[in-house]
Amino acid sequence: MPVDGGWNRRSLLRGAAVVAGAAATAPLLGKAATAHAGPGDADDADALFRAGEFERAGRAYEEILKKDPKNVHAARRRGYVGLLSNRFPEAEKYLTMALGLAPGDKEASQFLADCYTRQDKFSLAVPHWQAAGEDVYAKWFAAFRGEPYQVHGDTGRVPWRQMDPFPLLEGSINGGPPKNFMFYTRVAWLGVSARTAKEAGLSAVASQKIEYAGRTIWMYFGVLGSFKLGGIELRNIPVQWSDDADAPTHDGIIGTWILYHFLTTVDYAGRSLILRRRTPETARKARADAARAGVKPLPLWLAREHLLHSQGSIADSGTKVVALDIGGTGEQVAGMSVETAAQLRVRTDYERPLEAYAGGQPVISYPCYPKEVRLGDAAAKNVYCYADKGGGTGGFASADAQGNAALAGAAEAGGPGDFGFDVLGHFSHSFYKPYNVTLDFTGMNLYIAHGKAT
Missing domain, CATH: 2.40.70.10 (Acid Proteases)
Known part of the structure; x- marks a missing residue:
């Protein structure tokens, strides 16, 4: 993946x-900054995200998931949008969805580990740091x-x-x-x-x-x-x-x-x-x-x-x-x-x-x-x-x-x-x-x- x-x-x-x-x-003064996403358009959703239009990108990823519930990229990116703004429940929801669709997705594991770490839920973060291949973080947080x-x-x-x-x-x-x-x-x-x-x-x-x-x-x-x-x-x-x-x-x-x-x-x-x-x-x-x-x-x-x-x-x-x-x-x-x-x-x-x-x-x-x-x-x-x-x-x-x-x-x-x-x-x-x-x-x-x- x-x-x-x-x-x-x-x-x-x-x-x-x-x-x-x-x-x-x-x-970043090129076309990505001027993208306009239509419902369910993956390329435009990514362009909105690239341009820093995070909320609009989040809505576009949700539209993609309505049409394609198994879209790992859209689920991961939608979780990332929530994580950027410390909206933990929605970040957990979509990142967990992404990992359910692709258990070996290291980036989704990193994002979810970050999500739990920010909430001081170190024990929940550890297995995700481990899955992401981040052994130092996994050992460190497991010691608490x-x-x-x-x-x-x-x-x-x-x-x-x-x-x-x-x-x-x-x-x-x-x-x-x-x-x-x-x-x-x-x-x-x-x-x-x-x-x-x-x-x-x-x-x-x-x-x-x-x-x-x-x-x-x-x-x-x-x-x-x-x-x-x-x-x-x-x-x-x-x-x-x-x-x-x-x-x-x-x-x-x-x-x-x-x-x-x-x-x-x-x-x-x-x-x-x-x-x-x-x-x-x-x-x-x-x-x-x-x-x-x-x-x-x-x-x-x-x-x-x-x-x-x-x-x-x-x-x-x-x-x-x-x-x-x-x-x-x-x-x-x-x-x-x-x-x-x-x-x-x-x-x-x-x-x-x-x-x-x-x-x-x-x-x-x-x-x-x-x-x-x-x-x-x-x-x-x-x-x-x-x-x-x-x-x-x-x-x-x-x-x-x-x-x-x-x-x-x-x-x-x-x-x-x-x-x-x-x-x-x-x-x-x-x-x-x-x-x-x-x-x-x-x-x-x-x-x-x-x-x-x-």
Whole structure:
């Protein structure tokens, strides 16, 4: 059974790094973005999905299933539509349908494993990770006993110790002294340095050997008893570290899995991270507060367990799917492929290439200056961005020598355009500096407002 848009998790583990440059996203100004689906038309349903018209695509896949109940592709894609928006019952329904029709479908198994993992139903996720051939995840999640991600406390507000080259804040591992952590939504789990892992007495339940930038690194995966951020404590959570000898200047990195368990406000303007219990009540309050402030909600989509997407624009692109790379490092405001920059006639300086690494492989990017980069009402004009040479399947160019494969955990080797849908570009660390960004993983809404969070 063919799969759509490979997940390539082994490539992910081999190429893990904290990186900050430009996403090599697929050019997407072609016919896929203008598709109009008729009822039961598989090609047009896929074109709608590729163009980021997820709800319309979902309806089109449902029409296909009415006519052809044994259509594995339509069932899998319909489940994927639900998963992108954290609509778990419908995701489970259609992904289970797909596996019933094709028990060996690895991509459907991956999606269903992701679906259960997001709900902290690790025991249900394990056999699906195993069926997908993801032995590290299967062993890791099988090691958990009791409820994972136990939340203690209602609100945590953690000030940043620095803004650049990356936001840095304090957290505590297993009740120990404060440690310095950065955060980045291109990373999945909580990663810690080898030194921090040793001090905390962590033991591995799974391991993975990777090749990165010409050297071999062992990555280790374990279960952490306690992680404190401000007035919040998380217990019984996944943690990763390695034997990498390249010592970082910080003690760990907080990925999306941590942020995902809260109604999270990344307050760039106020230089703080605000975590509130993730409940329907806090989601409603966030929406009401945004409405009073005149801030409209943007859609929030979650792909490959941890990668954030919404809708935005670059130059004259019109509104498209964009990746949200919040945190991390880098002076650039946004990134795109050189093909997209050329199609949008973005001024690009090809005489000043930026040579770096992505997933341990050399990557070249070029400074570029779009007339506008926009996310809802938040915009930046004539700002410094990257155009990445690598087409639709490249990775990230690192502008920062902090790129530590072991500490990062899961910055993707594959670019954010390989999920079955096109991505215009990614919005990076420097874009968010004048704003506060609230991530509502319950209602799957994004709110971005100028100034400090209240």
